[in-house]
Amino acid sequence: MKTRLHAIILICAAVVSFALCGCSKPKTKPGMIELKMTLWDKQEDLEFYARALKEFYKEHPNIRVTIEATPWVRMFDKLLVSTAGGRSPDVSRISSTWFTPCAAKNLVECLDPYIENDPEFDISDFYKPAVQGWGTYNGKIYAIPGDVDIYAMYYNKTMFDKYGVPYPDETWDWEKYLWAAKKLSKDFDGDGKLEQWGCVPDQWQDYVWQNGGDILSKDNTRCILDQPAAYDAIQWMADLRTKDHVAPSATDAADIGTQKMFTNGQVGMFVSGSWAAAIVFKKEITTFEYDVAPLPKGKQRASFIGGAAFGILRGSKHKKEAWELVKFMTSPSMQRHFAEEKQIIPSRKSVAESGAYLLMKDPPKNKQVFIDTINFGHTLPKVECSREMNEIIASEITLAILGKKSAKDACAVAARRANDILMYNAE
């Protein structure tokens, strides 16, 4: 029996030692530093980056960059999970929608020491609203903005000419906008249903800001959508659909979507982002001429601004080289490439105003509008729980926009729910 006991002990020891053998360290390659960058472009755009990175390799021959394309909706989750799992990328493109949770969770490195120690990098060349909007958190810089998306009003020039309505410009306010939309809304066959609409409003936050209201209070602790400035604006916007009938309702747009209605020539004015021209309109608008104008001002001028930034992830093992890559992706030459090939508005003043973007021959002609509106840009609330909070606010505001509830009631409910979430928001 003693031998049996000994046999059991020996077997256990053997099993344990085999198990421990399984843990081994990965081998490191000498010399070359491999950086991993994650973006959300499509597969076919990756070859554009491969070309652009050749310049980077000329300056930094000891660095190699592999690019991973992840869909935009999965990007934030992927960054979190890969950092928790120990395999995080080194550099990533960060969207303004979830930049604040990123910085609040310490997912990205603070870039202040890198900027201070780098004499050739000039942070003041970047548009201030961009740096403030999705580069700064708690006064420190966590990411460098790469591009700016700003919302403005695309309009159908041919339709305006046909009905003798003057083109929109920066003097337009809400009354003029409504007047023009009414002139453009037509019922051609007299069946009581409109076939042509004056406008598609979109983005309720713009109207709240233009009316002097805001989503969160200045210190980001309370939701102030239940103030008259906010719900009056939303009510006005909802009335465009339900009362004034100058905008297509949800059922009208259900078939093909409002963007298709604009590109088909059924809508006079369409609010969209600066990215829409290159990605959508260039291919789809064939039957009319279009241009872009600033959003009409309410009590003040305001527009939704967002974009992407580049940042170094906390889990990166080569932060210095990652900084070089971030600098390259936001360098003037890279931004000029982006502007020329994709009509993406650069975040550097020197590039945006130099003409690389402005002098492009593709419509819309009036690109200066976008540049001018940057100074009136407002971003979404910058709190850590912004993703959840935006969702629950949007679900109520949608009811108001669809006319199922008055804006005052919807805003009261939305503000109450948002305050509940903010109450437990981590400091």
Place this chain on the structure above:
Amino acid sequence: MGKKPIDRFTEASAGAGWRVFWWAVYLLVFVAVPIALHAYIKHTGSVAQSLKFILPWIIFCLVLIGRMIVLFATRNMPRMARKEATEGYLCILPWLIGFCSFTLGPMIFSIYIAMCDWDIINAPRFVGLANFQQALFHDFRFIQALKVTIVYAMFALPLGLIGSLMVALLLNQKVRGMSWFRTIFYIPAILPGVATAMVWKWIFNPENGILNIFLSSKIWPWLHIGKGLSVEHIALVNTPPPWLADPKWALPAFILMSLWGIGGGMIIYLAGLQGIPTQLYEAAEIDGANPIQKFRKITLPMVSPTIFFNLVMGVIGSFQVFTSSFVMTAGGPAYATLFYLLYLYQKAFQYFQMGYAAAMAWILFVVILICTLLVFKSSSAWVYYEGELKGKR
């Protein structure tokens, strides 16, 4: 014949000398070695390096603790019984290790996390009962999720129970090809959840789904339904509801869909029905009972243990509906189908609030526990066990 070595060993280990030996081993492993390890970690400055000493120490500790537990559990047993019991524990050791690592350990960790605020990349931050407070009093989605799940359970459970029993009664007859019918009814219960959900999503499509096409088809005016009740009075047929797109109809759609899976309960009822002795029915026939009386007085009581089983399993299962709502509506139009587990999943894996999700999981545990206990307590009133097992819980 001399004593076997193991017997001599066991006798000798009962002696005082062995007791001193074991006390010395325990002292060494639980006190002296940790102190030495701590000093070593301080000296080398890294935990990772000293891992090669910590790991064997932990294994040794566990072995010793296991020995103490086994000795305590078998303290009043005679020698042979103790030997057999020890071997039994050794046999289940692999399962025990797996259970502690993958079930018990995570459960204890989850209780701790439920009182923390944890996104997976930063360390958990202890917040006490704040998660529970926020869930119960300051989160309209939690209350909505509870409501949706409870309403679903309230309707789907009885319908499922009654439905499966009816189908089982139907399929309990000696008709040729009965096994084919039983198979057809059982297959939906074993199909993968995602596939079923996608098929039903298509069925419920407001314009092109076969349900609405059937409801609005031309056959209804042909059937004169009832006296004076014309087709116009049935709103369902006039304007078929938009099912998953309408907050009022989304949850009823899920309840309807749950009836597809009654095959699972049916199989268990069939087994129960076939356990009813036929002489009971024959005796009832002789006494002149009609079918309804036979059902109420013989079938129902004899099958009540099976009903009890299906009810308990149904309570546990209907509170944990997830796949269908995740695939079909992702929370539904205006949170109308925000099932409890779906909301838990969203909180854990979309918003990365693991602490809140863990708190929700434990609240669900308590709710299901209370419901199940209620069912058990009431069981003595309506569950009939044959013979001496009457009244056993």
